Amino acid sequence: MNQHEKETLLSIEDLNFSFTTQRGIVRAVRDLSINIKKGETLTLVGESGCGKSVTAHAINQLNPMPPGHVDSGKIVFNGTDLLTLKKSEIEALRGTQISMIFQEPMTALNPVFTVGSQIADVFLTHQDMTKQEAMEKAVELFRLVKIPAPERRVHSYPHQLSGGMRQRAMIAMALASPNPGLMIADEPTTALDVTIQAQILDLLQDLKQHIEMSILLITHDMGVVAEMADRVVVMYAGRKVEEADADSIFHNPHHPYTLGLLNSLPSNKKYKGARRLEAIDGTVPDLLTIGEGCPFANRCVYQTGECSRSFPKETIISESHSVWCHNYQAVKTENRQ
Amino acid sequence: MSNDKIIEVKDLKKHFRIKSEGATESTSLLKAVDGITFDVLEGEILGVVGESGCGKSTMGKTVLRLYDKTEGEVLYRGEDLFAKSEVQMKEMTRKMQMIFQDPYSSLNPRKKVAKIIGQSLDIHKIGTSAERLDRVKYLMEEVGLNPKFRSRYPHQFSGGQRQRIGIARSLALQPEFIVCDEAVSALDVSVQAQILNLLLDLQERHSFTYMFIAHDLGVVEFISTRILVMYLGRIVEIATKEELVNRHVHPYTKALFIASPVVSPRDRKEGKHLFQGDVPSPINPPSGCHFHPRCPYAVEKCKHAYPPLKEISPGHSAACWVVQNDI
Numbered sequence: 001m002n003q004h005e006k007e008t009l010l011s012i013e014d015l016n017f018s019f020t021t022q023r024g025i026v027r028a029v030r031d032l033s034i035n036i037k038k039g040e041t042l043t044l045v046g047e048s049g050c051g052k053s054v055t056a057h058a059i060n061q062l063n064p065m066p067p068g069h070v071d072s073g074k075i076v077f078n079g080t081d082l083l084t085l086k087k088s089e090i091e092a093l094r095g096t097q098i099s100m101i102f103q104e105p106m107t108a109l110n111p112v113f114t115v116g117s118q119i120a121d122v123f124l125t126h127q128d129m130t131k132q133e134a135m136e137k138a139v140e141l142f143r144l145v146k147i148p149a150p151e152r153r154v155h156s157y158p159h160q161l162s163g164g165m166r167q168r169a170m171i172a173m174a175l176a177s178p179n180p181g182l183m184i185a186d187e188p189t190t191a192l193d194v195t196i197q198a199q200i201l202d203l204l205q206d207l208k209q210h211i212e213m214s215i216l217l218i219t220h221d222m223g224v225v226a227e228m229a230d231r232v233v234v235m236y237a238g239r240k241v242e243e244a245d246a247d248s249i250f251h252n253p254h255h256p257y258t259l260g261l262l263n264s265l266p267s268n269k270k271y272k273g274a275r276r277l278e279a280i281d282g283t284v285p286d287l288l289t290i291g292e293g294c295p296f297a298n299r300c301v302y303q304t305g306e307c308s309r310s311f312p313k314e315t316i317i318s319e320s321h322s323v324w325c326h327n328y329q330a331v332k333t334e335n336r337q
Numbered sequence: 338m339s340n341d342k343i344i345e346v347k348d349l350k351k352h353f354r355i356k357s358e359g360a361t362e363s364t365s366l367l368k369a370v371d372g373i374t375f376d377v378l379e380g381e382i383l384g385v386v387g388e389s390g391c392g393k394s395t396m397g398k399t400v401l402r403l404y405d406k407t408e409g410e411v412l413y414r415g416e417d418l419f420a421k422s423e424v425q426m427k428e429m430t431r432k433m434q435m436i437f438q439d440p441y442s443s444l445n446p447r448k449k450v451a452k453i454i455g456q457s458l459d460i461h462k463i464g465t466s467a468e469r470l471d472r473v474k475y476l477m478e479e480v481g482l483n484p485k486f487r488s489r490y491p492h493q494f495s496g497g498q499r500q501r502i503g504i505a506r507s508l509a510l511q512p513e514f515i516v517c518d519e520a521v522s523a524l525d526v527s528v529q530a531q532i533l534n535l536l537l538d539l540q541e542r543h544s545f546t547y548m549f550i551a552h553d554l555g556v557v558e559f560i561s562t563r564i565l566v567m568y569l570g571r572i573v574e575i576a577t578k579e580e581l582v583n584r585h586v587h588p589y590t591k592a593l594f595i596a597s598p599v600v601s602p603r604d605r606k607e608g609k610h611l612f613q614g615d616v617p618s619p620i621n622p623p624s625g626c627h628f629h630p631r632c633p634y635a636v637e638k639c640k641h642a643y644p645p646l647k648e649i650s651p652g653h654s655a656a657c658w659v660v661q662n663d664i
Contacts, residue, residue, distance in 0.1 A: 223598025266559030279530035
């Protein structure tokens with residue numbers, strides 16, 4: 001499948017998003033541009049505080065505003081700049097073309113309504129349907145996401161379902177639209193056990209075979225990236241530092257942070273029989289006091305004077321691979337075989 | 338690593354009485370740990386892996402007698418822990434310590450770091466206050482914290498630094514045996530790697546014995562020398578790391594390995610043979626082998642009788658009728 005020929009579904013252009021706090025202004029996302037093409041799975045990967053969730057939530061305006069505000073940038077979805085839309089217009093989009101699944105389905109679902117009625121609500125709000133039709137659609141979706149005994153399960157309350165089943169119900173709700181264009185999945189399997197995580201990832205892959213949709217997957221877990229991603233954007237302290245197809249990220253990383261992330265994984269094949277990991281020293285900088293330079297400079301073994309002065313421009317490695325690093329040529333790319 | 342047993346766990350059970358759902362009077366029994374037997378050998382890192390509710394944390398805490406047992410024995414160098422008086426037990430705790438998962442909730446937010454790390458020295462009245470301070474400074478350096486920060490409070494540290502504080506606290510009394518209960522699970526991956534290295538450095542320097550409890554197979558596989566797999570309160574398989582990684586036999590262990598995410602997109606497989614179904618509630622576990630409803634190899638016998646943990650090759654035991662060829 002040639003991704004380059006595909007149309008762009010969503011493009012974020014030079015987004016700057018910050019939060020006003022008592023201690024000062026936190027620039028959570030800086031000069032971020034990403035494109036999601038129709039039908040692809042793009043993963044945003046990074047550690048706590050890198051801005052991946054803020055980015056995802058900026059798309060359908062789920063960040064609390066204030067204290068959050070968009071300083072500049074555009075988020076263009078199917079030709080419309082979402083940041084110019086009124087609240088009612090963005091709400092209409094949320095139930096029809098942009099859907100979202102969250103990390104903790106227990107807090108994302110309403111505990112006092114049955115899961116079926118919450119899904120039916122999506123149909124009732126956005127489509128012309130009777131209550132009974134909406135419930136029948138809910139059962140259909142439960143079947144689609146492989147919840148056993150869907151006719152019975154739609155009448156369950158969230159607490160009566162297991163974690164895995166709740167996440168399936170969330171996914172069903174996200175699919176409750178006439179044309180689910182974009183599904184934003186924010187750490188969808190982080191709260192789940194590994195055997196259940198595997199089932200949910202498998203389900204998402206399976207759904208993509210049947211439904212034309214794009215997935216923006218937010219995760220901190222390189223294992224999930226390896227399983228799911230077509231393309232990967234690596235973020236660090238609010239900045240995009242590397243972007244590439246999944247294979248290049250894992251086998252030909254050019255940014256010291258991407259390399260560091262891969263080296264931090266105990267399951268990395270290079271550690272067979274090893275007794276130490278090549279960890280990244282230091283900690284993530286405080287976003288309040290961060291300057292104009294590369295945010296990774298203080299932890300980077302390749303850093304030079306230039307790194308603390310300015311954030312590097314894009315370097316194009318190949319058609320599908322870009323890196324933002326002054327010293328990318330010095331980065332020893334210990335590719336994993 | 339010698340073959341001396343530092344801990345012997347014999348048919349240990351820990352049951353909790355809990356209110357059943359929707360009922361006011363009746364209670365039911367949650368069998369968190371339900372009859373497990375194993376040894377911890379001096380100098381080894383025994384990894385304990387399993388999913389939520391399998392009883393791994395309860396087991397770790399019961400082995401240290403942080404929980405009272407329901408049945409069974411825990412021997413520390415041959416001495417029965419549960420036969421000790423409170424005073425004797427206090428002496429024992431000097432040798433056995435624990436590192437907790439959540440570096441936010443396991444440190445008292447109202448105490449300064451020096452106080453948190455040195456508290457056990459105070460409790461055991463070790464040294465003069467000047468000596469205790471020296472020891473705290475030494476411990477902070479040993480775990481990679483700047484001793485200058487000893488008068489700060491936990492909230493002034495990052496997650497990784499807090500975990501270092503928790504580790505320094507566990508080292509204060511120079512223990513021999515440390516239970517690490519999901520010690521790196523709450524950390525970002527780059528910090529997790531730092532802490533894993535630290536734990537390994539400390540082990541080499543002090544010849545500690547660790548019981549390393551975690552749900553993440555990748556982490557357990559990296560750090561352990563031997564691995565124990567739990568499912569719903571029981572041990573399903575135990576072997577040296579090499580053996581378990583390369584020649585695991587229990588269907589649940591297989592399920593765990595299959596479900597673990599790949600390490601590269603090149604290893605992706607379509608149509609993996611994933612095991613279906615959820616982890617059942619430990620309150621009312623399935624009859625017979627608890628894994629039988631999810632197990633593709635289950636036979637009639639699995640529904641009725643729980644298989645014993647039996648050695649299938651030297652040092653490698655599994656609890657499965659099919660594997661034991663006893664069906």
